[in-house]
Amino acid sequence: MSHRERYQKWEEVARKYKLDNSRIATFELTIQNTLKLLGNKKEGLALDVGCGFGHIDILLAQKTNFQIIAIDISDIALENAKKNIKEAGLEKRIKIEKGDVYNLSYPDNYFDVIFSFGYVSAASYQKVAKEVARVLKPGGLLILDYINHHCLYKTPSLFKKFRKYKRGELYPFNVKGIRKHFSSVGLSFVSKTRFNTYPPIFGKVIPFKLYIFFEKTIGRLFKKILARVILVCFEKN
Ligand SMILES: C[S@@+](CC[C@H](N)C(=O)[O-])C[C@H]1O[C@@H](n2cnc3c(N)ncnc32)[C@H](O)[C@@H]1O
Secondary structure, eight states, X not given: OOHHHHHHHHHHHHHHOOOOHHHHHHHHHHHHHHHHHHTTOOXXXXXXXXXXXXXXXXXXXXXXXXXXXXXXXXXXXXXXXXXXXXXXXXXXXXXEEEOBTTBOOSOTTOEEEEEEOSSSOGGGSTTOHHHHHHHEEEEEEEEEEEEOTTOGGGHHHHHHHHHHHHTTSSOOOSHHHHHHHHHTTTEEEEEEEEEOOSOOOOTTTSOHHHHHHHHHTHHHHTHHHHOOEEEEEEEEO
């Protein structure tokens, strides 16, 4: 897919984007789990690859001391991210820039942490690992998410992905496959966690706190088969 085709695809996605309580719960849970994986590392320069409307950057800025550069390929996403960040009064902490993960405009060894979220995040794409690793400092962390393929809610999408594995278009999104993918560019696996176990339905009416309550109760017991997201953390050697 060319840069232009990628751009058009994601502009279309951004045009149709709707925020509901299910997504708000996902953002909250993404941050809670990211903070766990970060451990003591809560300051320095961070890059968010594929920031979308900036919701997660706002939470991250509120809960850490990172200076954040948030990039996206979509102009519509970036306009919305700018607006949301301004409303949150965080323009000094979060800088929005247009960028394509296939060709990052930053020097080598530049960021302390790189984040990328959104159920199969932009940093997880097949041919970008080397570029993402290039801009990360040695000892820096990469935290990104994938769809959990053991998740019952996601079974139909699995069959589509399986055909892509067979054709060699994707690497396997299980922990073994993800580890192998990043070890080839000098990133070592640190830890993983799974979340988003609540049923992703009735997002307009159910308060987001109820989804989080499900996550902390029933969801905890059935994480392996209900969690839709797997979040992984790597360190640059
Ligand atoms: C699934 S959305 C996730 C957005 C946000 N991180 C979130 O969790 O709400 C993926 C985002 O990555 C952006 N994206 C896709 N391909 C990209 C690329 N090659 N470079 C930079 N951003 C890209 C899309 O425009 C979109 O905003």
